[in-house]
Amino acid sequence: MKKRMRMLASLALAGAMVLSMTACSGSSKSQDANATDSGTKKEDVKEGKVLNIWCWNDEFQSRFNDYYPEVKEVAEDKSTTTLNDGTTVKWTINPNENNNYQDKLDTALQAQATASDDEKIDIFLIEADYALKYVDANANVAEPLSDLGITDDDLADQYQYTKDIVTDANGAQRGTSWQATPGLFAYRRSIAKDVLGTDDPEKVQEKLKDWDSFNKVAAEASKKGYKMLSGYDDSYRTFSNNVSAKWVDGTTVKVDPNLMTWVEQTKDFTDKGYNNKTSLWDDSWNADQGAEGKVFGFFYSTWGINFTLVDNAGKDGFGDWAVCEGPQPYFWGGTWICAAQGNDNPKTIKDVMLKLTCDKDIEQKITKDLQDYTNTVSGMQEIANDPKFGSKFLGGQNHISLFSEVAPQIDMSKTSPYDQGCNEAFQNAFKDYFDGNTDIDTSKKNFETAIMEKYPELTAVEWP
Amino acid sequence: MNKKKGKSISYAKWGYVFIFPFFLVFAVFQLYPLITTIYYSFFEYFRSGLTFIGPKYIGLTNYIELFKADLPKYMGNTMIMWIAGFIPQIVISLILAAWFTDTRLKIKGKQFFKVVIYMPNLIMASAFAMLIFALFSDGGPINGILMNLGIIRHGQPIRFLASVVGTRSLVALMNFMMWFGNTTIMLMAAVMGIDPALFEAAELDGCNHKQIFFRITLPLIRPLLIYTLITSMIGGLQMFDVPQILTNGKGSPNRTSTTMIMYLNNHLFSKNYGMAGAVSVFLFILCAIFCIIVYYSFNSETDESITGKRKKHKKGARK
Numbered sequence: 017m018k019k020r021m022r023m024l025a026s027l028a029l030a031g032a033m034v035l036s037m038t039a040c041s042g043s044s045k046s047q048d049a050n051a052t053d054s055g056t057k058k059e060d061v062k063e064g065k066v067l068n069i070w071c072w073n074d075e076f077q078s079r080f081n082d083y084y085p086e087v088k089e090v091a092e093d094k095s096t097t098t099l100n101d102g103t104t105v106k107w108t109i110n111p112n113e114n115n116n117y118q119d120k121l122d123t124a125l126q127a128q129a130t131a132s133d134d135e136k137i138d139i140f141l142i143e144a145d146y147a148l149k150y151v152d153a154n155a156n157v158a159e160p161l162s163d164l165g166i167t168d169d170d171l172a173d174q175y176q177y178t179k180d181i182v183t184d185a186n187g188a189q190r191g192t193s194w195q196a197t198p199g200l201f202a203y204r205r206s207i208a209k210d211v212l213g214t215d216d217p218e219k220v221q222e223k224l225k226d227w228d229s230f231n232k233v234a235a236e237a238s239k240k241g242y243k244m245l246s247g248y249d250d251s252y253r254t255f256s257n258n259v260s261a262k263w264v265d266g267t268t269v270k271v272d273p274n275l276m277t278w279v280e281q282t283k284d285f286t287d288k289g290y291n292n293k294t295s296l297w298d299d300s301w302n303a304d305q306g307a308e309g310k311v312f313g314f315f316y317s318t319w320g321i322n323f324t325l326v327d328n329a330g331k332d333g334f335g336d337w338a339v340c341e342g343p344q345p346y347f348w349g350g351t352w353i354c355a356a357q358g359n360d361n362p363k364t365i366k367d368v369m370l371k372l373t374c375d376k377d378i379e380q381k382i383t384k385d386l387q388d389y390t391n392t393v394s395g396m397q398e399i400a401n402d403p404k405f406g407s408k409f410l411g412g413q414n415h416i417s418l419f420s421e422v423a424p425q426i427d428m429s430k431t432s433p434y435d436q437g438c439n440e441a442f443q444n445a446f447k448d449y450f451d452g453n454t455d456i457d458t459s460k461k462n463f464e465t466a467i468m469e470k471y472p473e474l475t476a477v478e479w480p
Numbered sequence: 481m482n483k484k485k486g487k488s489i490s491y492a493k494w495g496y497v498f499i500f501p502f503f504l505v506f507a508v509f510q511l512y513p514l515i516t517t518i519y520y521s522f523f524e525y526f527r528s529g530l531t532f533i534g535p536k537y538i539g540l541t542n543y544i545e546l547f548k549a550d551l552p553k554y555m556g557n558t559m560i561m562w563i564a565g566f567i568p569q570i571v572i573s574l575i576l577a578a579w580f581t582d583t584r585l586k587i588k589g590k591q592f593f594k595v596v597i598y599m600p601n602l603i604m605a606s607a608f609a610m611l612i613f614a615l616f617s618d619g620g621p622i623n624g625i626l627m628n629l630g631i632i633r634h635g636q637p638i639r640f641l642a643s644v645v646g647t648r649s650l651v652a653l654m655n656f657m658m659w660f661g662n663t664t665i666m667l668m669a670a671v672m673g674i675d676p677a678l679f680e681a682a683e684l685d686g687c688n689h690k691q692i693f694f695r696i697t698l699p700l701i702r703p704l705l706i707y708t709l710i711t712s713m714i715g716g717l718q719m720f721d722v723p724q725i726l727t728n729g730k731g732s733p734n735r736t737s738t739t740m741i742m743y744l745n746n747h748l749f750s751k752n753y754g755m756a757g758a759v760s761v762f763l764f765i766l767c768a769i770f771c772i773i774v775y776y777s778f779n780s781e782t783d784e785s786i787t788g789k790r791k792k793h794k795k796g797a798r799k
Contacts (some may be wrong), residue, residue: 114729119749122530155530293618293639300619433529444730451642453733462735465550469746472526472755473533 064133064360067105070121070140072112075323076351079194080105082385083378084371103364113297115437115470118146125157128358138359139368142191144181144350149433151191151354153184158354160188164366170374174391181428182352191352194373194382195318196391198422199253201342202325203313205411208338211237211312217413221340227281230343234290237312246304246311247294248282248450249443254315256439257346262432264474269438269467273480279446279456286450295447307332317348318389318419326387326409335411339418347426389419396420434471441466514764521757526750534754542758550735551743551762557731558739561648561723562716565655570708573660577667578693583676594668598661608658609725612650616640641727644736651723651737655716663708670701710774714767720745 071077074094081090086099097105110120124137131137140158142150150158161171171179171189175196182191201224205215211233212223224230234244245251255278261270285291292311294301304311305328316325321339329337353373355365371378379390383399387407390396399405400417407415432438445463448454454462464477521542525535576597580590587593600608616622623637632638640646674697682692698705720741723731729745731738738746740763747756 115750119751122527122751125530149529152529157530293642299614299617303619444732448732448734451639451733453642453644458734465735466746469752470750471528472747472750472752473528 063101063103063363064136064138065103066134067099067103067138067361067364068108068134068136069105070108070110070117070124070137071351072110072117072141072143074109075319076141076353077107077109079372079382080368083382084368085378086367086371099364101364103361112143112436114440118149118436125356128157128356133360136358136360137356138361139365140354140356142182142352142354143436144197144347144428144431145436145439146433147181147191147352148431151182151184152433153186153188157357158182158190159357159359159362160184160190161192161355161369162188164355164362164369166192166366166369166374170370173376173393173395174373175393175423175426177426177428178350178352178391181350181431182354191354192369192373193350193352193391194379195350196389196396196419196423196426197317197319197347197350198389198419198426199257199315199317199342199346199348200321200339200415200418200422201313202316202321202337202339204309204311204333205336205338207237207242207310207312211240211242215338215411217338217340217418220338221342224340224343227343231281231284233312234285235288238288238290241310243292243304243311244290244313245285246292246301246309246314247296247298248286248291248447249296250291250315251281252278252439252443253317253348254342254344254346257348257430258344259430262430263438264432264434267473267475269434269464269474269477271442271477271479275442276480279449282446283450293451295443302328305329305333315342315346315348317346317350319349319351321409321415322387329409334409338410338413339415341418341422345422345425347422347428383416387415389416389423396423434474437470438467441470517757517760517764519757520753521761523754523757525754526752538754542754543762546755546758546762551740551759553735554738554740554743557648557736558717558719561651561655561737561739562713562719564648564652565659566709566712566716568652569656569660569663569712570705572656573663573667574698576660576664577671578697580664581668581671582689583679594661594665596661597664600657601659601662603658605654605658605721606725608654609722612654613641613726616646616650642733644733647723647727647733647737650726651719654722654726655719658722659712659715663712666704666708667701670704671697674700707774710770714770717741717763717766717770 069076069080077094077097081087081094081097086101088098088100090097095107097107099105110117121137121140124131125140128136140150142158149155171192174192178193178196179189182193183189203220208215208220212220214220223233230244237244255274256272259272259274261272263269263272282291286293292300292304294304303309305314305325307330314320314325316339325337353369355362355369359365373379373391376392376395379392380395380399382388383390383396384405387409396416397420400414400420402414405414405416406412441463445459445466448462449456449459460477460479467477468474520535522537522539523535524533524538524541526533579585580587580593603611614620618637618639618641622640623632626632626638627634638646640650678696678700679692682696687695718741719739723737723739724742724745727737729742731742740759744756744759744763747759
């Protein structure tokens with residue numbers, strides 16, 4: 017009897033679940049319909065009414081809303097944007113971490129052929145760490161820019177590396193970016209003054225010009241009660257982006273010697289108390305950039321300064337920061353806009369790409385407003401040489417001129433489609449080692465386990 | 481005659497019609513996935529980039545790899561965290577149940593306390609885990625309080641989530657807090673089901689509280705204790721949301737808080753259906769064994785309590 021009751025109860029529950037699920041999807045569909053109906057469509061019958069954009073944070077969303085000239089209005093919760101021609105832009109944002117965005121995107125792209133027009137992905141964004149997976153000619157999920165009618169001339173003023181990385185084996189470019197992402201070392205002026213006696217970017221750079229000098233400054237900062245870096249992963253990109261080979265060769269993961277240098281250095285920093293034992297993006301890491309922070313500096317690329325650091329530093333930190341090249345040139349991240357194969361808004365997509373990534377005026381405006389480093393060689397050159405330009409946040413420093421020196425050195429030829437998973441698994445596995453929970457061999461083994469869970473096709477890991 | 485027959489047939493028909501939705505839902509959402517899960521556990525079948533590899537029949541390879549790899553470790557993690565949560569849970573629940581049902585104690589506001597102790601179970605496990613994560617993070621309020629009280633030094637927080645004991649204890653603590661209310665209420669129902677005459681008789685015979693609890697209450701609620709144990713164990717085997725959210729899906733440190741379902745989730749997340757299937761089948765068998773145990777312990781409920789009592793009597797007599 018009891019069993020029967022339970023069965024009935026589970027039946028009722030399951031029934032309720034199914035009902036509510038269908039009810040939900042039904043209502044959301046009708047909302048879409050309302051949203052599109054309310055917009056004025058007309059003129060072009062072929063263009064879809066909904067432009068679906070997939071991304072992993074609100075960076076591109078806010079660029080789009082603020083700088084795309086066709087934007088008419090933004091919904092209160094920011095979930096949709098209406099364009100002048102009545103197209104509704106629908107934002108789908110999935111967090112990036114742990115391949116989450118990639119997995120969701122993969123599933124959606126596989127359903128692309130059978131999805132209804134308004135559900136089809138039109139634009140998706142990709143990051144340097146996994147760009148190659150999506151611009152692959154065989155995968156063919158991103159439409160070549162030439163098919164959209166974007167010519168080489170349109171893209172002529174962009175940094176070459178931003179084009180190379182999204183170009184497939186046949187030479188077709190399948191994405192475009194509004195930013196270049198050279199990396200710099202952002203430091204706190206007040207702490208630099210206390211430790212080094214100067215906050216002048218050139219003199220500070222002289223003190224931090226290579227890793228030996230950097231370590232020396234770390235020791236001095238530590239004596240005065242400061243931490244050189246916030247966490248374990250802060251310097252990771254300066255090592256991982258200066259590797260000699262790709263992460264994965266065939267089905268073998270090859271760990272670069274440079275990454276083991278990072279492990280060594282970070283362990284050393286941790287044992288000596290030069291860092292604050294945080295992890296990227298966690299609360300303590302963010303707090304270290306705030307007014308109370310006692311951390312000398314952070315490795316940041318262009319987007320990090322305007323997108324993360326400014327927010328974290330807050331009002332009190334305004335003007336207390338500066339940037340220098342740091343011990344080693346590197347890059348970090350970067351976002352590319354791709355047109356999904358099978359989209360139904362080719363004209364709108366073309367216009368979005370041209371306006372946001374090829375229009376020098378708009379890009380210069382973004383740089384001037386937000387300090388982002390945009391993808392226009394001549395435009396950045398002009399700003400770099402403009403004596404009047406300076407970032408108030410960085411105490412009047414013209415950081416664009418620094419970035420423009422680093423940007424041409426970026427080499428993305430060592431990226432592989434596996435980078436995100438490998439980088440995250442590597443950082444996670446060695447966090448235990450830095451924390452003292454494991455010895456180095458256990459961490460190596462944990463990395464192997466994690467990476468094969470993430471990518472079942474990988475068969476072996478080679479250590480230097 | 482014929483009429484009667486027709487009627488009875490149509491009744492039966494309606495019976496089937498009414499239970500049909502259940503079987504339909506069961507078949508679509510449970511039976512079919514179950515069969516495909518078992519089926520694919522014998523296959524190499526995963527997504528690499530944007531293409532699917534397989535399915536290719538590889539026999540028991542997935543299972544062999546499963547046991548060669550770390551499954552025993554994750555099983556151990558799961559059991560440790562479950563036991564660490566279950567022992568305080570059952571002890572506190574028993575004490576509370578005994579207090580709340582004791583007619584001589586006359587606790588006021590029983591209803592209020594019952595609601596309060598049940599409260600944590602109403603919070604979503606993930607929200608609860610987020611809360612604990614924020615509370616116990618390096619720069620969180622717990623460390624702040626400890627620093628202000630002078631128990632630990634400034635700038636040297638206790639890094640709960642970076643230590644094995646810390647993380648496992650927090651998981652156990654959350655499981656304990658979420659479930660002890662539920663167990664208390666169940667045990668209270670069990671205690672209240674005992675014939676009050678037994679308690680009265682015991683008191684007349686001069687039993688003290690301790691004796692009543694250990695000699696009368698405990699043996700008589702044994703079937704329910706077994707039920708609690710088994711359901712909690714099945715729940716423990718399926719432990720997922722709490723450690724997943726608390727460690728941000730990493731099962732850190734050193735994978736010591738990775739439970740079996742988290743391991744399953746790792747495979748499932750990278751769309752490795754073959755391995756995920758093998759893990760699921762293993763878990764299914766394990767849970768099935770526990771279910772069988774609980775089924776038989778229920779069926780022999782009445783016999784057991786009687787024999788249990790008899791044994792007690794014999795023991796008492798011998799003493």
